[in-house]
Amino acid sequence: MACAGPSMISPGALQRLDIAVAACVEGPPADDPPSAPQPGAAYLVGDAPTGTWTGHAGNLAGFGIAGWRFIAPTIGMSVFDKSSQSVAIYSDAGWEVGKIRAASLIIDGVQVVGPRAGSVADPSGGSTLDAEARVAITGILAALRQHGLISP
Secondary structure (H helix, E strand, C coil): CCCECCCCCCCCHHHHHHHHHCEEECCCCECCCCCCCCCCCEEEECCCCCHHHCCCCCCEEEEECCEEEEECCCCCCEEEECCCCEEEEEECCEEEECCCCCCCEEECCEEEECCCECCCCCCCCCCCCCHHHHHHHHHHHHHHHHCCCECC
16 A cells, blocks of 8 residues: 655645545544654544644544645545554544454455354253363354354
């Protein structure tokens, strides 16, 4: 992903375009602007901004030679968060860092994760009891539940 911060030579509209098109932000949403921002740096503004960010909750903030520029995000907008090396996506809930939403995961043409399967009961009963196998199967089922792959 190519990352661009606010242009160091283009104030105004071009600077805002740099922020919106290929943004890389310094970290997750924050309420306080940095005390010494570097020209070209971009940030996600938190829900209760202070200082020069007041009135720009949830915005992208970019610092350039002309000062702060702000972009109001739209649903689905994404930026790269350098601190976590993950994508932040804007939704109805605000900025979600590191969460990817999809109906399925397909790798090399093979679906490896799809919709959550129904509940699977722990082993019980039977005429031959294998305690070690039962413990192992119960552990596998617990891990699948914990990861959300099957219903509890």
